[in-house]
Amino acid sequence: MKKEAKELSKSPTGVMGLDEITGGGLPEGRPTLLCGSAGSGKTILSIEYLLNGAVNYNEPGVFMAFEENVDELSENIASLGFDLDELILQKKIFVDDVHIDGSEFEETGEYDLEGLFIRLGHAIDSINAKRVVLDTIEVLFSGFSNPVILRNEIQRLFRWLKMKGVTAIITGERGNESLTRQGLEEYVSDCVILLDQTIKNKVTTRSLRIVKYRGSAHGTNEYPFIIDKGGVSVLPITTMKLDYIVSTDHVSTGVAQLDEMLGGMGFYKGSSVLLSGTAGSGKSSMAASYAQAACRRGERVLYFAFEESESQIVRNMRSVGIDLGEWSDKGALKFQMTRPTMYGIEHHLNSMSKAINEFKPDSVIVDPVSSFLSAGDEQEVKALFVRLVDLLKLNQVTVIFTSLTSGGASLESTDFGISSLIDTWLLLRDMESNGERNRALYILKSRGMAHSNQVREFLLTDQGVQLVEAYIGPDGILIGSARSEQQALDKIERYLYDQEIERKKNVYERKCKTVEANIASLQAELVAEQKEIDLVIEQANIVRANELKNRNIFMKNRQDYKQHEGENHE
Amino acid sequence: MSNGKSRSKNDVEYELLLYIAGQTPKSILAFANLKKICEEHLAGKYKIKIIDLIKEPQLAKGDQILAIPTLVRKLPEPIRKIIGDLSNTERVLVGLNIREKV
Incomplete structure (x- = not known):
């Protein structure tokens, strides 16, 4: 009481x-x-x-x-x-x-x-x-x-x-x-x-x-x-605390061009990243690319795979120049495979949080989250994610979720509303044009950083993931072979310009030389004229001197004469 | 083992433990009832030991005592238990297996 x-x-x-x-x-x-x-x-x-x-x-x-x-x-x-x-x-x-x-x-x-x-x-x-x-x-x-x-x-x-x-x-x-x-x-x-x-x-x-x-x-x-x-x-879904400490450090996405798009720095450490896109848009490759980059930095990466086996992922990624097997062997990368339908949703969460607690990864990849929909209803899946993101943020673990957007649905809506939990959302999409299908990527949102608003073409090469600046043509974005064509045209144009410049440069140089030669001859002429003038002046001086001399002689002669005449008169 | 006759000292055929918790009216009544029944039916063949759980609480676990009072028939085997103040003589006799159930 x-x-x-x-x-x-x-x-x-x-x-x-x-x-x-x-x-x-x-x-x-x-x-x-x-x-x-x-x-x-x-x-x-x-x-x-x-x-x-x-x-x-x-x-x-x-x-x-x-x-x-x-x-x-x-x-x-x-x-x-x-x-x-x-x-x-x-x-x-x-x-x-x-x-x-x-x-x-x-x-x-x-x-x-x-x-x-x-x-x-x-x-x-x-x-x-x-x-x-x-x-x-x-x-x-x-x-x-x-x-x-x-x-x-x-x-x-x-x-x-x-x-x-x-x-x-x-x-x-x-x-x-x-x-x-x-x-x-x-x-x-x-x-x-x-x-x-x-x-x-x-x-x-x-x-x-x-x-x-x-x-x-x-x-x-x-x-x-x-x-x-x-x-x-x-799993206290509604009692999520929002008082975790956030990092201001950045981690590379594994694709230099993408880092550049994200304020030149990449993802925030400990942030949650969503890669969403339709089938075959390159979600897993992008995730694998990140995993590889993270391992190279010396991080530990935990890869939750719900649709493919480890060996399948390793093989597939090798085909685009990403070697995950190497890191898996070294122990920096750990795969955990489960079928989503194997357990109830909360069991998944637990086995995941356990694996996270045991392996203590710096980065986690969940590929794909959308497959969970088969294991529980939307509300439960969302609850799972709130909890998972919570746990990861608490431990400052960077997490990459991939999510398959089913055809027909709006690309910018995830199948279950987890977007509010996501700090950086990259949308991968297919673009069909000129009878071919190409991949494109853009940043839908990225909290807390200036980021590019451009759509980039996204290539899976045997050297890994590459992003190419998209070409804007008269009919919109050029992508795939249309982009290559435009690139080739641009190259020719640039070549032609270069030639023109070279030619003009030559003409100018020649002109310069001619002018210089003219200047030289004119100067020579001037010098010659100057010399002539000097000569004339000299001659004139000589003449004047002679005249003076003659005058003096003449004067003397006249005086002599006068003297003589006087003598005679006397 | 029916050994009553072969033994020279066959007076303790019934070994009875009465579990109580302090001198409560129920305990006193139970002991009085027990004494009376034994004298009437088992004269000379019984031995009663009273265990006060307030003094020795650790003993309750051994015979799985929950109810008070509880009478435990240790001998002859098998062990039998009777709970309550033993006011129903018929049931006590049945419980001690002195009289068959009718």
Whole structure:
């Protein structure tokens, strides 16, 4: 009662996904009813709750088994990878198997189930347990014939468990019209979880639903879950957290021209990439090309193939110059093959997340995701992808999904709406023109980077994937041989231009030379003229000098004459 | 093994354990009823041991005790169990295999 003002404290189950749905776990210090039909996974889920408590949360637990004995339980626990004997020795787990057989005893008058309380109390006290599982308490009803006493005692038991302050799981068999055969839900009012299994297309799907969780918000959907070697994993499709750290590093796509289209850098590390396209548009080759590039960078790549075998993929990719076998041999590349129809959808997810956890890849390829549609309905497939993308992003793993677009459908719609989960979406398409079919690629979207809006022709050569700039002709995009033709024409044109330039250059040079020669001769002429002028000037000077000389002589002569004449007169 | 006559000390033919949890009215009543029945039908051939689970809770597991009170017939074999305050004498006799079911 005093805890009511506070937020309800929770006891974490440690079961993958369940704590997310319940907002932290089961109500601490209260009983939880776990009901479901035979084989729905009640026991394994409650065992996991105890084991996780004992091993991870330092909360010892008591398992009171009404249906199984210790040996059977021990085997169950061993299958989850735990050693029950060891845990019992360490006083982390206490197991009490209750054996009831109504035919073994007579009932003579009044009784109560104090023996059960004492056993449970002893078990709890001896290891200071915080967690208790009673599996399945309804067996009591087959052992004791007085239902009035039983109901009173069970009611008392739940009260007693609360008083003890242990978090308890009480399992109950699913009834026809009620949650449990004996109506245990009437007594447990804090938390009720229902396990169910449905068979669709001959594939079993398990689901978990929280029917009631007093005092706490919780997911109300039916969540698919699986049981395998690692125990129970619930897939909380609607509780996806969007708080992972994103990388700003880039990784090459394996095609230099494509890197260029993606802002010159390639994909973001840890992003999700979708390659969608029609049959034969080169999705797998593109994916393989990425895988090869990733391996060359020294990354580890996990390749989930759902339609082809490893050897088939390796052979096919070798034909376009991509050698995946080499990396597979070196251990950098791992293939995992499964038929989509082999398991239910949630089993696929689990085996995939397991493989991812074990191999710890830097990049993952899922080829193709569309084949999952045969394993589950759209909603389930989407749920699988949300979960998978979530997991990959959390680990900063780059993932390439290929998706086959069926003919007739719009190219830009995936078969199931996973596009919102995709960071970079490349569309591969066939283009038919001039009686041939060619491949083209464009970027439909790429979050967080400037990217090219061009359509590029996409070639599968024996040197791998190549992108060629598309030619835009008068009739639209030229592709394939039309593009080659245009390229050839362009080449001729360019050649002709080159020749013209060369010719003009020659003419110019010749002209230059002529002009230079002219300049030289004119200059020579000038020099000659200058010389002539000099000569004339010189001659003129000589003449002038002579004249002066003559004049002087003449003057002298005249003076001489005058003198002479004077002498004569006297 | 019918060994009653060959043994010199054949008084303990019936070894009975009565499991109780404290001195509750039901336990006291059960013991009184048991004592009475034994004296009437098994005089000199029985031995009763009372186990109080409040004092020795670890003993409950061995005989798979859930209900209180529980009477366990250890001997003669096979082990038989009777639960309740033993107020129905007929059923106790049937349960102890002293009287055939009618």
